[in-house]
Amino acid sequence: MKAGVLYGKQDFRIEERPRPSAGPNQLVVKIEYAGICGTDVEFYKIGMVPAPLPMVLGHENVGTVVEVGEGVTDFKVGDRILCGPPSACEQMCPSCRRGETNVCIYGFPKTAGIGGPDGGFAEYFLVRDVAHTMLVKIPDNVDPKDAVLFDVICVSLHGVRKSRFKVGDNVVVSGTGPIGLAAIQFLKVGGANKIIALGTNSEKEPLLKKYGADYFINARECKDIGNEIKKILGSPVGADVVFECAGNMESLSNCIYQCVKPGGQVVVLGTIQEPMNIVPGSFSIFEPDIQFSFVYTEEEVRIYLDMLAAGKISFPGMVTDIISLDECVEKGLDRKDRRGQLKILINPNL
Structure with a gap:
């Protein structure tokens, strides 16, 4: 599969990698869209992330489940889901026990595409820990281009x-x-x-x-x-x-x-x-x-999707560009002219 990998400062490469396989308590998702966040741009500019490089970027991901590992019961092949930060840490720190997973002391470094596990700038994305990842099913009447905005909207x-x-x-x-x-x-x-x-x-x-x-x-x-x-x-x-x-x-x-x-x-x-x-x-x-205020909780992601599905909110014009992985640097991470640009999405299938 094709993947976008950060190696260092302004060193972002498109590589061919083996498609991941799901082990116990894991999922494989075929990515439909991955959002380019200001965090991704910052990582590209400074060449640093909270984890050793190289790493596949991308923490705003939506797609379809194509493989389910042993022990996973809440999701099945064919489910459309969004993949966010950790839903709660394994240690159940004081913040997670209060339901404030957005300020978990372990969560940010374990977010895929930010703190270690590879993210979704790829054709396929491995969810390494289903139990502790914010995975939310997308309602049938919600466009995945709206669903992938969950990170910035929430x-x-x-x-x-x-x-x-x-x-x-x-x-x-x-x-x-x-x-x-x-x-x-x-x-x-x-x-x-x-x-x-x-x-x-x-x-x-x-x-x-x-x-x-x-x-x-x-x-x-x-x-x-x-x-x-x-x-x-x-x-x-x-x-x-x-x-x-x-x-x-x-x-x-x-x-x-x-x-x-x-x-x-x-x-x-x-x-x-x-x-x-x-x-x-x-x-x-x-x-x-x-x-x-810092990021969001799984409850708020569900609120966002429910409001979208009910037609109570809409974000016309928010997505200004949909690009391929091959265009990720020129039209995304290192884009020179950002006038009129709001949200850029990567479609790895282009």
């Missing part, structure tokens, strides 16, 4: 559920990529009053409005973001809840200093890989609640 779903957001709140979403778009969709469904999208690309405004944003502010062009938000809200204070979805310090600073009302909440969904350059004493007098 990051937003988890953050919204973890927040203090309630019906009628005014909200700001900073960041207009897939996580921000998904957050806007869930906030709209959840009954937000006014949704303000804060971004840096005015060309996205029609799509943001389609997803449910009521207003758009270009953070690079607006000279006083805080005052503009207050004018929109008709209030002397900012938003009730602010969601940071861009994953950079400029966005987080805007959220804290410009967007949130005194006593409001900032929820950090983006993964910020920069030193923090904020001065707590300059805003702590207003007692904002700063809440960090």
Whole structure:
């Protein structure tokens, strides 16, 4: 079979490998789509993962079960499933015992395509431990191109559920990529009053409005973001809840200093890989609640699929490119022009 393998910094190779076989408590999945995540791009750029290289990347996977190992009873050949991070660790750490598998102390390094087991940038994917992998059947009426978005969409779903957001709140979403778009969709469904999208690309405004944003502010062009938000809200204070979805310090600073009302909440969904350059004493007098949010649980993946199947949510235009494994570097990991690009999927069968 064909597989996309990371060997080091900007060293990604397409190889022929033997098709995997299922041992006890294992599955083999024929991949339909694998999503390219910002994490994959970062791994490619720095040439490092939380495990020895080489490794097949890809932790956002959907496909069809083609082989079932001894001891597997919950899945059969022909099932369409999505394959996520660990559902719970073998050690059942304190987080897993509470059902908070997203903050399992062992889980992230054991996620296929991230921490050791090979991922789904391949024609076939071996689920090495069925009992401790987030495997969820895809409803018949759900398109696999929507199902494979579970990773990025459920990051937003988890953050919204973890927040203090309630019906009628005014909200700001900073960041207009897939996580921000998904957050806007869930906030709209959840009954937000006014949704303000804060971004840096005015060309996205029609799509943001389609997803449910009521207003758009270009953070690079607006000279006083805080005052503009207050004018929109008709209030002397900012938003009730602010969601940071861009994953950079400029966005987080805007959220804290410009967007949130005194006593409001900032929820950090983006993964910020920069030193923090904020001065707590300059805003702590207003007692904002700063809440960090990380990935999602299996329950939230099931909620996402159920809402898709019921037609309660949709993500039109989220998938902007479907590419082959051979195009993975040029059109995915090392793509030069990302204007208008949201989610890129790999179809290894192309």
